[in-house]
Amino acid sequence: MKHFTLIIIALITAAATAQGRFDDVQITVEKVTDHIYMLQGAGGNIGISTGKDGVFMIDDQFAPLSKKITAAIKTISDQPVSFLVNTHFHGDHTGGNLNFEAAGAMIVAHDNVRKRLAADEKTASAGLPVITFSEDATFYQNDDDVFLTHVHNAHTDGDALVYFAQSNVLHTGDTFFNGNFPFIDTDRGGSIQGDIDAAKKGLMLINEDTKIIPGHGKLATKADYQKYHDMLVNVYTSVFKAIESNKTLEEVTAMESITSEYLTDEESAKSFITGPKFRSTVYKSILENIEINK
Template structure:
């Protein structure tokens, strides 16, 4: 798997098990407030990474747009209670990613949760199956067309805009306050991230952004799910960047250039300022070339689902038997990357089933003996179990394969101090 792909999987893995990371002390979490007007607040939750949220607080109670990571949900709940003793009445989930729905489990009881109709399904399948969300944490009001709420003295428009970042995206427009929350659709000063595993498509991005430009007045302020606010002028420049970069890359591909040549030639140098965020310039070239050379394919089935169900029915031996049988008979249908077993192992660690997690990580090493990451994961399991000698052994093995792997170096230093 390419570096960009590994990074995306790693981010999801950490989001999925963020309570575990907080538990072992590798992550801190806090919540900060910024008052936008007499009833709107921008809330920044600091966890594995920062997530921006919006809360409407007033005589009608509280409406919250997105809930951040589960890791920061308890602090968020306390912050909302300190703002207003009124009831949290609405949560709007702008899409299904865990950094925007992670707090549903803590905040969603006896609350109306509004989202695109696909969100409810997506929160119960794929990697999300490991989150084991109760029914009250799932959307109970779903939409495919724009809807409005009258709340705390203003009309709030919820507008579905699927197909760019994911196929579950909505934006939220606070009409009186002239604030538009963009959720995962993106920051206008960075290259965007189309999540192709969740229906995102770079080809659709310009049209979606144009739809948003047309839907709101010129004097609004946009607040993305990650990063600083921006203006409609910024969004128009972003739209122009999308059109021009996609067109240029497509032209070069048509002329016979290879993706690597385009990166080496720095054909998007003019737009390098957009590469300061999560998606770097070379990664943006890859996103475009993959889409228009047919390398962006329909994702394979999520192997995590049958393994999860096997775990519920059987012991670890049953899980490994299921894995081997699927690999023998259905290898082309499922994603058999190392990350699948790694994620399952961390799920077990989060449930304090340490010995079972160790069995999974050991099997992952048998499957991927050349991967430094699987040795690092087993080292972490032994560290949590308190077996210092074995933890050191496996962290050292990870560094033998990749001497620059920062997590293993950091953990070894921590163990040496004990």
């Protein structure tokens, strides 16, 4: 009985700690166009389209933030969330699915997002996408043609770009980290080449006037996005040459010169993805691709 009681106490403490880490999070609302907004708090950037068709939402951060996010949405619209798009399956973009589903939102995502959420015992029973697509989908919401397109094996194996055609706004999900090195989840289908291809596809969709909501970081421009793409290409090229020169993973991980043009290791030391971590990921991703294509 004592052992059981200790387990219960531990579970309650863990739940309280998880909730507590979000207590001080503030949800900020940034106007992007006359009816599109970017919300930031903890986790991935949220996109919101408002209008006569209701609220069209992209990503939803963590479950404990749903009430704060809902309150923030109510400052810009009195309509309910009609559709919720998950740009990929990671918890900082899908953690609120169950809460928004319960409030009436219809969840939309790539096929692989549903598969990965369904395979996770924490998310298998509810909050799953009820509409999925394999390549592209288009929604007609709030006077925008909203184009969803799958980008293969980029940040994960289920990423989607979301482009509001008439408003000229692009949400990239985590295929674009503005101002930081990206997290490429190679264990779940992500790859450096796929991330490059995703940026290339996104750049083809937009023009100089497009406003870009990245997965993380500040609202971006095409110039920011192009810089990110070029960084990915240059790092890929440098690491590939190092592999051809028989450099080991440890050696490449230590080669700050590969990435210092963009961020020094000191500048990225407190980031989720540091310079050494990024170089290591690129090395492993390239090597894996070489093995696959042998």
